Amino acid sequence: MSAATETTTPEAAVRRWWDSMRAGDLAALEQLLLDDYISSGGPVARTLGRDEVLAQAREFVAAATIESHALSDFAVRRHGDVAVCAYAWSESGTHAGRPFALDGLATDVLVRDPREGLWRHQAHHTSMVAT
Template structure:
């Protein structure tokens, strides 16, 4: 069991930093093996496909901000809700936007890891 509440409090910042940098190795450590992402248009990505976007160079962030984050813990799991703002390019296409994001964070092997993320567009640019 994780006894350091600060690790959970720091998790959203560590995740956002790794996303901003496109740091595949840091993200590999932060995501569960069965990680699932639901994108803003309903597509689903597993861990490998999430990481491949960075490893291939297809996804590049000029800016990536994770704000208005609240984290609620439920035993060995937690839910984080926040706003993701990004200036990004994917395969040459503009992906700038703002999204309401829900993360499911779980305790695994004494560490907090991201098991799922769901993005919904807010309409703001």
């Protein structure tokens, strides 16, 4: 299924982003991101622009396997063609041969494309929480 068919709600777009990362599906990830995408709080302190995040994702998926991920406790606030999604996340797997397990909170800002009615990612922020 294409990213477009799975992004008709803000929550679906967030879930598709995580599924694309787990699968290493960079083409789907590219469809989900706006050109001027901003990310902060991940492995790299701050990422500006879709091309930069795709380059980082390409490096990550080359060295990593995400064995599982989970999203929960969604709170979605829609303001017309903009939505803010806050949620809890966890993921585990291996990176460069070493196991990892991470938990955190995330906030994503999405913008709805009025022509297609699909949600695209404008910004992503994560905070780690102690487990």
